[in-house]
Amino acid sequence: MISQIKKYSLAIVFALFVIASFIFNYNPGLDIFNKFSDFLLTMLKFLPAVFILIGLFETWVDREIIEKHLGEESNLIAYGWSILLAGTTVGGLYIAFPIAYAIYKTGASLRIVFTYVGAAAVARIPMTLFEASFVGLKFTLIRLLTTIPLIIISSILLEKYLEGKGFQVQSPEEN
Amino acid sequence: MLYLITIALIFILYFKDKNKTINGVKKGIKKLKKNLPAFLNMMILVALSLHFVSKDLIVEYLGAGSGLTGLSLAGFFGSITLMPGFIAFPLSGILLERGVSYTVIAVFTTTLMLVGILTYPVEKEYFGVKVTIIRNVISLVIALIVSLLVGIFYGEVGLIS
Structure with missing residues (x-):
């Protein structure tokens, strides 16, 4: 459990920072979040499929x-x-x-x-x-x-x- | 597109061998889950770098000229950022129009592609810290050699000068 939290520590800090930016309307924070979500969308376009293909590759x-x-x-x-x-x-x-x-x-x-x-x-x-x-x-x-x-x-x-x-x-x- | 190929492949393989295919898909999902923290960290670093090292900033600094300063700055920006090709190459086009040399563009694009400071969270999970550092240092050296060769081909770097 603790090691799980440790792995996600940067993500948790980042999430808090983004929430705070929304509350206080902190523009640089909002811009960083926009860039993050753009990149996240790009990754979602292929990342899950790639990992499944890798899984199939390893078994087949x-x-x-x-x-x-x-x-x-x-x-x-x-x-x-x-x-x-x-x-x-x-x-x-x-x-x-x-x-x-x-x-x-x-x-x-x-x-x-x-x-x-x-x-x-x-x-x-x-x-x-x-x-x-x-x-x-x-x-x-x-x-x-x-x-x-x-x-x-x-x-x-x-x-x-x-x-x-x-x-x-x-x-x-x-x- | 990639999802269509994946789904089609799963269908075909499923009819050939049900168990093997289900195992493969399960394995893939497990990998995705386990890789999530490293990829999440990388995405956060990329978002920060895109914010702090904007396109305008790069054009401003690299547009100034070439020489040793230009080369070092290009290598520095290329190493600390990660950009998709559809941003990086139009940006290189803009830099060329501004009179930046091919040598500098070569350092910028090659380090951008090959040196991954931002992909460090992912790479170290696979290669370990030591080999990750070695691979990135080698990549930086490769980028410098490549830019030198590009410079010679374009007549920007004289063999005897």
Whole structure:
């Protein structure tokens, strides 16, 4: 019970702040609440569906398939798969973590998990199209072609660094 | 749209294997519940950052010019904020029109996407505090390298200057 309250402490303080802002008509507080509810609505558009899809993924996808294609013994094509998965990820970086955990749990290696997270941050397809139309296709292409190799290299290095340190990707529902 | 796909998938899988599908959905709901506090904290931080670091503020500070100050400010704003693409890229377009260099735009957008100070409450639940910090520091370095390369491609950064 106490640990539950602790987890929600920031949310409780925030709720009190918003209520007080409404009572005293405190404009910055109301503006912050507006921004919060906008973001909440955006999240509701996909967050519950994404978590259910992750749940289905974990029960339906065979461990052997993921291990073979994305595991320790996987080859270079594995990076292609993880970038493709990243391209189709919706939302933002925050949604990549639960998905990364799902592929890690079903047997993907750490370098693939980190590549996925990095690529999901920089190469989501809808976002990339948006960028190309506002900043320019040339810019987007240069950015992708330079960022992705760096993400792959740093993911390999990070895996090497964590090797033998007993690092594991965690998930809140396991605790 | 995503809900339609999810519902269709649940239907198809349900007919293939009832138990497996129900388990999967249950698992998903459990995950959603357990992730709620971390996501709630993140949303609060995002709301605060959107209030204090407004679009106008970013245009005012980054619009001033490039150089090392511009680069650091762009990296700073990009790291401490989280914006959906439909706000961030039109904003980048405005900055370009104001004469901000592609190098600075690259630092801003790359840190915005890759460095997540606001997503820290979520990320630390999965990677732990240490790896979260390492990953974000690496991301910052990547953003700087990328911006340098973008600068070279656009002829804004001379190889020998």
